[in-house]
Amino acid sequence: MSDRAEVLRRVMAETGTGQGELSRLSGVHQPSISQFLSGRVDLSDEQLDRLLACMGRRLRVVRHVIEPELTRSERRSWLLHRKISSQLTRETLRVWESIIVGNVRRLREGVTGQPHIRNLERWQLLVDSGDILGLKRVLTGLDRESIEMREVSPMRGVLSELDRLDVLARVN
């Protein structure tokens, strides 16, 4: 996110384009451009490319495989959820559904602010719609959105204690 804001800032400086002019050229509201630049609002590659085009530049995204930088707790949580994903099927979701829905309700009473509240609604939607693929994406994803979804995970009580301890033993 901050890298994209930095690219936008640099090209605006190089081309002498102010926020007002970029707004007129692109049709993107000037306050939105200000929010992109300050990091208050995330900027996608597509949005950035569109803004850069107004200044005679294109965005090239280079694809290569990396090992993501995770904190110790993010890695632990990913491993636990990956284990759950390996056990998730239509049948197990049916068995787990009441546990998960109960956990969402309890979490709603105890967590505050965004993105937590929004992420709890997303969990609820995925479970209600039986979206196995969507759930697996969140359980195993290493993008920021999936990491943050797992911070309010309603999967408590789904994994056996034996499985949990087995996963934790392999964190290192």
Place this chain on the structure above:
Amino acid sequence: MRRDQLEHAIRAACQIIGHREVIVVGSQAILGSFPERGLPAAATMSLEVDILPIAADNDETARLADMIEGVAGEFSPFEELHGFSIDGVDLTTSVLPGGWRDRLVRVSNANTAAPSGEPQFTGWCLDKEDLCVAKLCALREKDRNFVAALIETRLVDPELIERRLATVAEGHVAAVQAARRWLIAQADKP
């Protein structure tokens, strides 16, 4: 999360690793400065307490953090019983300003003590502006919302946060610059 749950987490973490003191580094550290009823709802908080064990080096800190995780971490029987979990973290988790250890806020009372009353364990919570520095150096949506809510309700001093940002170790220049830009934009908001 409530203040009494934080105190419970401090007691439990100390008992798990056999230490008398631990450090609280995540959002819940704010409960060392203010009771939950004094905090704005927009300040993003979860049902998890980030506990940093005190040890001679990061390897030992990580080992103790894993011990906490095993007993009281995510999906543990502890979480099942009490409704919150304790996340053992190491020194790489937070970017902190110089001198943060000298400003820790002490939480130690009857609720942090063992059932017999002794020992009385201590949780050292990050100072509120130091916590904001750590949050802004991470600058995720939840971090921005947390700090914005505290600034808006005048529970923290943005000028002091900015001064402390200047004392963050050199290896985090980009994070500090992004944090500073966010603070300036925040001040410019109508």
